[in-house]
Amino acid sequence: MLQVSRKFEYGLHAVTYLATKGLGRVVTVKEMADELGFSQEFLSKAMQSLKRAGIAASVQGVKGGYMLGKSTDAITVADIAIAIEGEPHLVRCGVKADRCEIFSSCHHRGYMNTLQHKIQVLLAATTIHSLLKEVAG
Amino acid sequence: MLQVSRKFEYGLHAVTYLATKGLGRVVTVKEMADELGFSQEFLSKAMQSLKRAGIAASVQGVKGGYMLGKSTDAITVADIAIAIEGEPHLVRCGVKADRCEIFSSCHHRGYMNTLQHKIQVLLAATTIHSLLKEVAG
DNA sequence: GTTAAACAGGACTATTTTAACCCTATTATC
DNA sequence: GATAATAGGGTTAAAATAGTCCTGTTTAAC
Numbered sequence: 001m002l003q004v005s006r007k008f009e010y011g012l013h014a015v016t017y018l019a020t021k022g023l024g025r026v027v028t029v030k031e032m033a034d035e036l037g038f039s040q041e042f043l044s045k046a047m048q049s050l051k052r053a054g055i056a057a058s059v060q061g062v063k064g065g066y067m068l069g070k071s072t073d074a075i076t077v078a079d080i081a082i083a084i085e086g087e088p089h090l091v092r093c094g095v096k097a098d099r100c101e102i103f104s105s106c107h108h109r110g111y112m113n114t115l116q117h118k119i120q121v122l123l124a125a126t127t128i129h130s131l132l133k134e135v136a137g
Numbered sequence: 138m139l140q141v142s143r144k145f146e147y148g149l150h151a152v153t154y155l156a157t158k159g160l161g162r163v164v165t166v167k168e169m170a171d172e173l174g175f176s177q178e179f180l181s182k183a184m185q186s187l188k189r190a191g192i193a194a195s196v197q198g199v200k201g202g203y204m205l206g207k208s209t210d211a212i213t214v215a216d217i218a219i220a221i222e223g224e225p226h227l228v229r230c231g232v233k234a235d236r237c238e239i240f241s242s243c244h245h246r247g248y249m250n251t252l253q254h255k256i257q258v259l260l261a262a263t264t265i266h267s268l269l270k271e272v273a274g
Numbered sequence: 275g276t277t278a279a280a281c282a283g284g285a286c287t288a289t290t291t292t293a294a295c296c297c298t299a300t301t302a303t304c
Numbered sequence: 305g306a307t308a309a310t311a312g313g314g315t316t317a318a319a320a321t322a323g324t325c326c327t328g329t330t331t332a333a334c
Contacts, residue, residue, distance in 0.1 A: 001222035002139050002256060004249075006293065009228065016244060028309065037238035042294055048311065061302025062308045077252075085138035091146065101174035107153055107272045111263065112141075115214075118259050119139060122252060135244045143322065165280065179323055185282065198331025199279045 004081070010038050011046040011084045015055065015075065018068045019128050026065040046084060053083030072132065078123035090116035141218070147175050148183040148221045149214065152192065156209045156265050165202040183221060190220030209269065215260035227253035 013036050021027055029047055033040035047066050050056040057069040068075070081088070091112045093100035100106065150173050158164055166184055170177035184203050187193040194206040205212070218225070228249045230237035237243065 001142050001145060001218065002225055002227060002253075003229070004227055005138050005291095006229070008138060012245065013239075013243075030309085039294060041296085044310080045294090045312085051310090058310060059302090060300075060310050063303060064301080064309045066310085081138060088139055090139060090141055092140070092143070102150075106150075108149065108268060111268055111271060115259060115263075116139075119256055122255050122259075126248065126252075131245060131248055134248060142320095167280085176323060178325080181281075182283090182323090188281090195281060196331090197281050197329075199277095200332055201280045201330080203281085 005085060007042070007046050008081055008084050010043050011050055011080050012077065013038075014043060014047060015050065015068070015080060015128055016132060018056065018066065019072045019132060023068050023071065026059050026063070026067050028065040031065075049084045050080065053079065055079060055083055071129075073127045073129035075128045076124045077126045077131070078120055081123055088116055088120060090119070142222060144179070144183050145218055145221045147180050148187055148217050150175075151180060151184060152187065152205070152212065152217060152265055153269060155193065155203065155205045156269060160205050160208065163196050163200070163202040163204050168202075186221045187217070190216065192216055192220055210264045210266035212265045213261045214263045214268070215257055218260055225253055225257060227256070
């Protein structure tokens with residue numbers, strides 16, 4: 001049921017990895033994949049998503065790689081989730097109304113939407129900065 | 138990403154349907170499936186899960202069917218989720234440690250677990266009683 | 275006691291989503 | 305120009321979800 005995707009896990013690990021390396025340091029996908037034990041190709045996709053969202057910045061060419069696109073307290077877990085998985089939809093009808101047989105007569109769409117919003121608030125409450133501090137402390 | 142399963146949606150709708158029918162009233166799966174526009178067989182599976190969890194009670198034989206197993210303020214959305222989907226695992230390593238390549242060196246398992254717990258608290262905060270009142274109000 | 279309407283549940287299939295891989299650009303350093 | 309990197313489209317593989325089928329059991333009604 002409520003489970004995050006592996007791509008999100010990859011992305012979150014990558015961001016914390018970049019964070020520990022410092023804001024300016026450029027790191028290749030290969031290094032991260034080796035270090036974290038992930039598939040290089042797949043992590044690469046995650047990084048591309050993070051880049052599009054401005055969470056990571058990239059340098060192309062030889063000596064290229066990724067670095068953080070903002071400071072660690074300007075990136076929340078919610079930002080990473082949205083960058084990688086797009087806008088959240090707790091229920092199908094949020095994606096497209098015709099995915100639900102009883103859209104017009106449904107009694108709990110309102111509740112599901114507020115629930116989804118509350119979950120987003122939870123994710124948005126944690127910045128990478130606070131996450132790292134939690135681990136260290 | 139974070140999306141509830143259709144089986145859960147079916148189950149939640151079925152419970153609220155039973156609730157509007159009153160605590161003692163026995164309703165067949167056929168009636169519910171017709172009324173809600175769901176597959177009878179699949180809804181039947183959801184009902185069986187709800188029954189095992191005590192959320193619904195069943196009467197077998199002709200004239201049989203389902204009714205609520207407890208009062209509407211003793212059933213939370215979390216109860217239904219657990220009945221139908223089992224214990225939640227926001228991350229793979231919660232299911233089984235070897236589902237994660239970096240279990241031993243992972244830095245945010247603790248965070249993910251508290252996050253999961255907070256989501257459960259959200260789900261547990263809504264009873265069927267309060268959900269119905271919200272719709273009516 | 276036979277029939278029929280319902281739940282119970284195991285096993286199977288189909289569909290959808292997720293994960294992963296392949297291959298071809300493009301970019302930039304040396 | 306060779307090479308090491310990102311960028312990204314397209315395809316395949318694996319896993320999870322959704323749905324079906326079939327057989328059994330229970331019990332009210334006749």
